[in-house]
Amino acid sequence: MILEPIVPTVLSIRRLPNADPALVRAYGGDPAKHSALGLVTCDQDDAMYVALDEATKQAPVDVIFAKSFYAGAAHASGRLSGEILGVIAASEPEAIEHGLDAIVRCLAHDACFYDADGKRTVTVFPHVISSLGEYLSREAGLPVGSPMAYLVAPPIEATIGLDAALKAAEVRAVKVVTPPTETNFACAWLAGTLDACEAAAVAYAAAVVEVASAPKQ
Amino acid sequence: MVTYASVSRTRQLMTILREALGSSDPLPPVPPLPPIPAPPARVYTPRPEKHPFAAEAARHTTALVGIGHVGTRYATDVLLQFQAELAITHTAVGAELPDDWAEKTGFVPVRSRVTSHREFLLRPDLGRRLDDDSLAVVRSRCQKAVDVQIIVADGLSAVACMQTGKVLYDTVAQACAARGLSVGTPVAARFARVWLEDEIGQEVGAKVAMILLGERPGLGTGDGLSAYVVYQPKLGNTDGDRNMISNIHMRGTPPDEAAQRLAALAQAMIAQRTSGVTLDLAKLGEVSRGYRAPQVRQKLVGT
Numbered sequence: 293m294i295l296e297p298i299v300p301t302v303l304s305i306r307r308l309p310n311a312d313p314a315l316v317r318a319y320g321g322d323p324a325k326h327s328a329l330g331l332v333t334c335d336q337d338d339a340m341y342v343a344l345d346e347a348t349k350q351a352p353v354d355v356i357f358a359k360s361f362y363a364g365a366a367h368a369s370g371r372l373s374g375e376i377l378g379v380i381a382a383s384e385p386e387a388i389e390h391g392l393d394a395i396v397r398c399l400a401h402d403a404c405f406y407d408a409d410g411k412r413t414v415t416v417f418p419h420v421i422s423s424l425g426e427y428l429s430r431e432a433g434l435p436v437g438s439p440m441a442y443l444v445a446p447p448i449e450a451t452i453g454l455d456a457a458l459k460a461a462e463v464r465a466v467k468v469v470t471p472p473t474e475t476n477f478a479c480a481w482l483a484g485t486l487d488a489c490e491a492a493a494v495a496y497a498a499a500v501v502e503v504a505s506a507p508k509q
Numbered sequence: 510m511v512t513y514a515s516v517s518r519t520r521q522l523m524t525i526l527r528e529a530l531g532s533s534d535p536l537p538p539v540p541p542l543p544p545i546p547a548p549p550a551r552v553y554t555p556r557p558e559k560h561p562f563a564a565e566a567a568r569h570t571t572a573l574v575g576i577g578h579v580g581t582r583y584a585t586d587v588l589l590q591f592q593a594e595l596a597i598t599h600t601a602v603g604a605e606l607p608d609d610w611a612e613k614t615g616f617v618p619v620r621s622r623v624t625s626h627r628e629f630l631l632r633p634d635l636g637r638r639l640d641d642d643s644l645a646v647v648r649s650r651c652q653k654a655v656d657v658q659i660i661v662a663d664g665l666s667a668v669a670c671m672q673t674g675k676v677l678y679d680t681v682a683q684a685c686a687a688r689g690l691s692v693g694t695p696v697a698a699r700f701a702r703v704w705l706e707d708e709i710g711q712e713v714g715a716k717v718a719m720i721l722l723g724e725r726p727g728l729g730t731g732d733g734l735s736a737y738v739v740y741q742p743k744l745g746n747t748d749g750d751r752n753m754i755s756n757i758h759m760r761g762t763p764p765d766e767a768a769q770r771l772a773a774l775a776q777a778m779i780a781q782r783t784s785g786v787t788l789d790l791a792k793l794g795e796v797s798r799g800y801r802a803p804q805v806r807q808k809l810v811g812t
Contacts, residue, residue, distance in 0.1 A: 295527040296536055297520055307548050310580055385548075392545055400542050401516035406523055419519045493519065494526050501530060 294501060296407045298415060300336035300399045303374045305392055307331070309385040319379055321356035326381035329356075330388040332395055335365035337376035337475055338417045338444045341428065342403035343395040344378045348425040351390035353380040355427040364475035375475060406497065408449065409504035416453070417444035417477075418497035420489050432466050432481050440466070441482040441489040445500045447471035448507070450478035453499040460495030461488035569803040571729065586810065593809035594729030601723070601731025602630075606663040606670060606699050614675050616661060616697030617650050619643035619709070623700035636702035639709065647696070651713045655693035657685050657775050658715035658742070662701035666723030669732045669758065677721050677734055677757060677764040684772035690717075690779070698722075703737045703751070710742025717775045717784070718742035724755055729807060733758045736767065738774050740784035750785035752778075760804050769796055 307330050308315075313323035321329075330353070334340045337360040344355045357379035361368065365375040380391045408414040419442040421428065429436045441463065445453050450471070458465060463484035471478040482492050516539060524536070563575035576587045583591070605626050611618035620643050621636045623629040629636055639647065651658075659681060661674045674697075682692045693713055698705055703720055710718025717740055724735040734757040739750050752774050757767040773796045778784045781792070 293534060293536065294530060294532045295523045297523070299540060302543065305545060309548075389548070396545050397542060400540065402519065403517075404520075418523065420522065422518060490518070490522055494522050497523060497526055498530070 294407060294410045295497065298336075298405045298407055298412065300334050300339045300404055301374070302396060302399055303333045303335060304372045305330070305332050305396070307385065307388055307392075309388075311381075316356070316381065319357040321354070321379075321381045325383050326354065326356060328382050328385040328388045330380045330382075330392045330395075332378050332380075332392065333372055333374045334376055334378070334399060335368075335374040336399075336403075336405055336417075337361075337364075338419070338442065338477075338479070339399055339403035339405065340376045340378050340395075342419055342421060342442060343398035344380065345421065345425040345428040346398040346402070347380055347391040347394040348427045349423070350394035351380075351382070352384075352387045353382045353391035355379070356381045358427075360474040362474050364477075405444075408445070408497075408500045414446060414449060414500070414504040416449065416497050416500040417442065418493040418500075419443070420486070420493045422486055432483070434466060434483055438483065439486040439489045441480075441484075441493045441496070443480045443482065443493060443496045444477050445496070447476070447478050449500040449503045450480070452503050453496040454478075454480045456499035457482060457492040457496040461491035463488045463492045571727075571804050571806045573728075589810040590806075590808065591728070597729055597731045597809075598726040601666040601668045601726035604667040606667040606697075608699075610671065611697035611699070614697065616678075616695045617646060618697055618699070619646055620699040621701050621705055626700070629700040633702050636700055637704035637708075639705065639712075643698075644708075644712065647709055647712045651694040651696065651709075654714045656690040656715070656779060657717045657719060658693035658696070658706075658710050658713050659685075660696045660698055660701070660706055660709055660718070660720045660722075662698040662705065662720055662722035664701060664703075664722030664735070665725045666731055666733065669723035669726075669734050672732050673734055673758060673764055674721060674723075677736075677768065680764055680768035681719070681721070681736075681771050684768045685775060688772050688776050690772070690775060703735075703748075704746070706737060706739060707742045707744050707746050710739070711744060715742060716740065717778050719771060719775060721757075729809065730756075730758065730760070733761060734764075734767075736771050738771060738778065738784060740778040740782065740788075748785075752784055752788060752790075756804075760807070762801055 309328050311329045316323045316326050344358055347353055360376050382388050403419055405415040405417045408416045421440045423437050424440055463482040466483045467481040469479040567575035622638050622640045623635045661678050663670045685692050706718040706720035719738045721734055721736045724733045735755045737751045737753045754767050756762055773793050777793050
């Protein structure tokens, strides 16, 4: 079904209540303040990035590591690998629990890819974040709390979609990642008012659906 | 019912777009939140076999040794026990001897120059001298030229004074009388420090002054009494002139045993005409060197 949410699957959730400092350092954390870790793998990388950002809003945790895996979930290295490993860190194991809660809630009910052609052979991620958390605001170079449209689609759809999105509303491209990426999708982050971000996301999704239905027009 | 619109703005937008694009077949229901399995509960038990020295030491003291740890913290039961013990201590420090306690219990009431409990805690110097009214009371009501003048006082724990002060006084007075020593008029002092015995003893002309007072409360021990004994009490004596017994309570040195030792101390002081560091305790015999079993920590919380 067109634009049906494809709910991400959380493949693993583990904690390290007192991780070794060498490990924390290697994964980008600061052993002085990050002793407890929460680790999640998921089959949708972009939904996970949004969920990790959500965790920084809901709990005193830092995202120290989040990387997509090459070629995506369809070519994962194992059944628990999925498409991304996200690591949140805090000084207290209790904070990790709240962070994991937020991640699971966001993945189940908010961030997800959508079916763009009714057969799930083309998918789109036209996500609007109404208020950025500490993690994505740092990545995007935007103030915490500002809105952002997080747009992902396969290469040709993403290119057409981005053009439509930029023309649909008063938005500014803060980051455009051209293909190929690790998962061979293309990605764009657009900033503007919340209304503008929403209009851009809708235009992007509509354009992706349109390209998927008429690829050789 | 959970709908897409209620959980996520993006999902709401996509639902609207979907309808605008002409797909109106209903979406599957929103799946419920998946449960997050709780982290495995871990019960940490102290492993005495790992630290036999600490375990052995813990059998001889109520100090917090051999309590183990959970990561970098105390175990919960240890922490709760600590808090409960600290509460007992705070209660004892904050307690005050009632005004009429001395008279009701059969003592001559006196007080130091301290006027309030807070001042008592902050000004040890004022707690070492009698106020003018009390000085007059001592001069008019107390028997003079006795062998032993015994004073009961609140000290730093009025709780201890009220619980065992009377009992200890009675047994000490009996023990002294049994050794042929004359005992002075029973006096109870409020807001008193140890050195108050010097002024009272000097006024009544006692050979030996003995003050039984609540001692500085420790963790979980708010009911301990100390006894300080001095030969030829006079203003200007120092702590080097005194002998003392601490931890007089049922889990430490029981009042009966303490009374025997105190009477023996007083008798030895009169015989040797000295007290404090110059007193030869070896001449006291066995009574001064009784074995005291290690104090056992009372479990205040948990099962």
